[in-house]
Amino acid sequence: MADTTTMPTGRSSARPFDPPAELSKLREKRPLSRLEYPDGHLGWLATSHALVREVLADRRFSVRAELRHLPVGAPAQQPRPAPPGTFSAADPPEHTRYRRLLTGQFTVRRMRQLADHIKAITDEYLDAMERHGSPADLVEVLAKPVPAQVICELLGVPFAERDQFQDHAYALFRLDSGPEELGAAYTAVHEFVRGLVTAKRSAPGDDLLSGLTASDLTDEELVNIGFTLLGAGLDTTANMLALGTFALLAHPDQLAALRAGESTVDQAIEELLRYLSIVPFTVRVALEDVELGGALIKAGETVTVSLAAADRDPGKFPHPDALDLGRPTAGHVAFGHGIHQCLGQQLARVELQVVLPALVNRFPSLRLAVPSEDVPLRTDMLIYGVHHLPVAWDR
Numbered sequence: 001m002a003d004t005t006t007m008p009t010g011r012s013s014a015r016p017f018d019p020p021a022e023l024s025k026l027r028e029k030r031p032l033s034r035l036e037y038p039d040g041h042l043g044w045l046a047t048s049h050a051l052v053r054e055v056l057a058d059r060r061f062s063v064r065a066e067l068r069h070l071p072v073g074a075p076a077q078q079p080r081p082a083p084p085g086t087f088s089a090a091d092p093p094e095h096t097r098y099r100r101l102l103t104g105q106f107t108v109r110r111m112r113q114l115a116d117h118i119k120a121i122t123d124e125y126l127d128a129m130e131r132h133g134s135p136a137d138l139v140e141v142l143a144k145p146v147p148a149q150v151i152c153e154l155l156g157v158p159f160a161e162r163d164q165f166q167d168h169a170y171a172l173f174r175l176d177s178g179p180e181e182l183g184a185a186y187t188a189v190h191e192f193v194r195g196l197v198t199a200k201r202s203a204p205g206d207d208l209l210s211g212l213t214a215s216d217l218t219d220e221e222l223v224n225i226g227f228t229l230l231g232a233g234l235d236t237t238a239n240m241l242a243l244g245t246f247a248l249l250a251h252p253d254q255l256a257a258l259r260a261g262e263s264t265v266d267q268a269i270e271e272l273l274r275y276l277s278i279v280p281f282t283v284r285v286a287l288e289d290v291e292l293g294g295a296l297i298k299a300g301e302t303v304t305v306s307l308a309a310a311d312r313d314p315g316k317f318p319h320p321d322a323l324d325l326g327r328p329t330a331g332h333v334a335f336g337h338g339i340h341q342c343l344g345q346q347l348a349r350v351e352l353q354v355v356l357p358a359l360v361n362r363f364p365s366l367r368l369a370v371p372s373e374d375v376p377l378r379t380d381m382l383i384y385g386v387h388h389l390p391v392a393w394d395r
């Protein structure tokens with residue numbers, strides 16, 4: 001079909017922070033394009049900020065796993081409904097019920113307590129980085145372990161079991177895992193969370209899972225909620241930390257402004273979130289015929305919304321391809337938009353606000369240990385970032 005595209009995924013190592021260039025061209029030419037999915041489905045791709053927000057705010061679009069087609073990767077064998085408790089793949093009223101229970105657990109008090117822990121955890125890992133010595137892979141020494149420890153705090157994983165938990169959880173995101181290994185990792189994490197739920201039921205603590213056991217949720221639901229939080233909160237924050245560091249090191253003027261306090265930390269983190277939009281897209285399915293951007297989306301058609309393209313829309317953010325830590329960023333969609341907007345966004349913000357300034361201030365001479373083009377980019381994963389970030393510093 002004329003004017004049909006496949007999902008652009010190519011990134012260039014010369015411009016590692018930019019979304020695939022093809023997306024900008026599409027946004028200029030036709031911000032709602034026909035998109036051919038790997039399984040043969042003919043759906044849509046939205047690339048402008050306005051259309052992306054419109055789709056995400058419209059209840060006539062569903063997020064259910066069994067309805068959607070994915071724009072990249074091997075076609076799913078048999079799309080199946082997500083198990084109970086997987087609220088990220090549920091529509092209202094199911095979604096509303098879970099989300100309400102969870103929002104009640106993401107309290108200001110708990111986030112504040114976590115912020116204190118995050119400071120302590122960060123210092124611990126920065127000390128370890130210093131002991132390790134230059135050069136080091138920032139992904140391994142800081143970006144992966146800090147979010148993992150924070151999720152452990154949130155879910156109430158006992159200290160003695162944290163290494164075991166981290167190993168299982170990260171096995172899920174390993175690239176070199178085959179389907180069997182991946183299956184084994186899923187089972188291991190599920191079993192781990194199941195054990196945790198049982199423990200919290202008999203001896204509740206001050207953590208989120210314990211808090212949820214007081215509701216009428218079944219064990220199955222609790223396990224899947226724990227699993228959803230892990231899936232959504234671990235790899236995202238880790239990649240934002242590593243890619244955020246890379247972006248700062250590649251923009252010395254911006255890094256200097258941050259160190260000098262010329263832009264506030266809060267502002268700087270929002271701009272990094274916008275600029276990097278590490279969750280490049282999400283998908284929705286029309287439950288009925290919907291008119292959108294002058295086109296008719298038919299019931300059952302999947303719309304891929306490009307969060308990365310929306311956050312680089314010049315109609316919304318002037319000079320969108322420049323990293324400008326002082327710019328206004330209100331309305332960015334790095335955390336999505338609408339009812340599924342990131343549940344963990346405050347937590348993610350606190351992690352980024354604590355870790356990134358602590359890192360760049362602790363190591364004033366921090367720099368890449370390899371040429372920028374040699375940093376391995378995660379062009380092959382759903383969440384963008386870097387596989388490794390070799391950094392060096394002077395003693």
Ligand code: HEM
Nearest residue numbers: 088232233236237240279282334335336340342343344348
């Ligand atoms: C910088 C880090 C993060 C980024 C960029 C990010 C991004 C996103 C985005 C774009 C969505 C919306 C997906 C959609 O509409 O389909 C989302 C949803 C979600 N995120 Fe995050 N996230 C981050 C960190 C976290 C953390 C730390 C947690 C939990 C501890 C978390 C938990 C969730 C959950 C549970 C959802 C689903 C919400 C729902 O469906 O109601 N995220 N996130």
